[in-house]
Amino acid sequence: MTSMWNPPDKDFFDTVWKIVRQIPEGKVSTYGQIASMIPPYEGTDPDAHQRLSPRWVGTAMRKVEDDDVPWQRVINSQGKISLPDQSGDKQRRLLEGEGVTFGKSAKVDLTEFGWEGPDDEWLDEHNLLPPNLFLKKPKQKPLF
DNA sequence: CGTTTGACTACGC
């Protein structure tokens, strides 16, 4: 039930779009990183604090209609584009037009182009969490 | 109202 969300937003699509609008030109973020910024919410089991699955960030990108949401700046955790070839090419061209470069295996170097997230003040204003930059094991160095 | 569906990810080879 959407009313049980911690943030005041009515549904998580708005929250996802709001975050994606903060990604600056020339930078990229990942589905998992965006998802990690949204606080846990109460699921059907009150004890289980659920987090938004990165899949839903992808779903939110698919539903983007407003031109002010830079959907092309969200790629997957491998640094690659998660779209069928034709649309993927469009996304790649858009990013290249912003200065993002693709290396071997059509991968973006996240250490160079990865967005580190909004500043603390913005996060606080919107009741969101700092992005989890530790993509794999908790005690690992951040990937970017 | 139950089933299917992903613009995902971590992990094991």
Place this chain on the structure above:
DNA sequence: CGCGTAGCCAAAC
């Protein structure tokens, strides 16, 4: 590195 797989979970149907 690449590839397959299990888990993911609200929305769409």
